[in-house]
Amino acid sequence: EAQVTQNPRYLITVTGKKLTVTCSQNMNHEYMSWYRQDPGLGLRQIYYSMNVEVTDKGDVPEGYKVSRKEKRNFPLILESPSPNQTSLYFCASSPGTPTSGYEQYFGPGTRLTVT
């Protein structure tokens, strides 16, 4: 089954404790992206990657890191989480060519609470 998986689905942590949210896709998609969803703000793009070793900042990259060492994986790293990073996080992937349509397929989301 074609899918995007994220782990963990729920996480409660404390300020400053480094954490990683994993994202993996099995569709051989070139493009992957991370979003955060906050009430009243919709989804905002954190980072995206067009392919292995190619990443770039979205609209809200501060406090986050990513890496793309393999095509299927795109982990989101919070090196020193703060309470304002409490949010619902989505990973997404899509083909990287226009003939494929560019629509994104989303993971189930990770609800992160930083106390």
Add this chain to the structure above:
Amino acid sequence: AQKVTQAQTEISVVEKEDVTLDCVYETRDTTYYLFWYKQPPSGELVFLIRRNSFDEQNEISGRYSWNFQKSTSSFNFTITASQVVDSAVYFCALRGGNSGGYQKVTFGTGTKLQVIP
């Protein structure tokens, strides 16, 4: 910079009524893609439709229809004969474009639709 505006924060309709969700976008790109996604109460994001900037044909899929007008930079979504299962948050999104390699994606803030039985 690109922008997507969904001015309707929440809409309530009675079952079987028609409802239109508005989406207005801004971009400097001449080539771009527009999308609608549905987020039901369970939380997942479901892709509904894609439209590219050089295809202004309207589309109908069952009770759903989409009206894309480049002249007004709008991509509106109509649900005909709404049902309780249509209750969800709906997001409009823009992926532009020829200037940036189709890498940045901007979502609107979403419209929460409640269909009352």
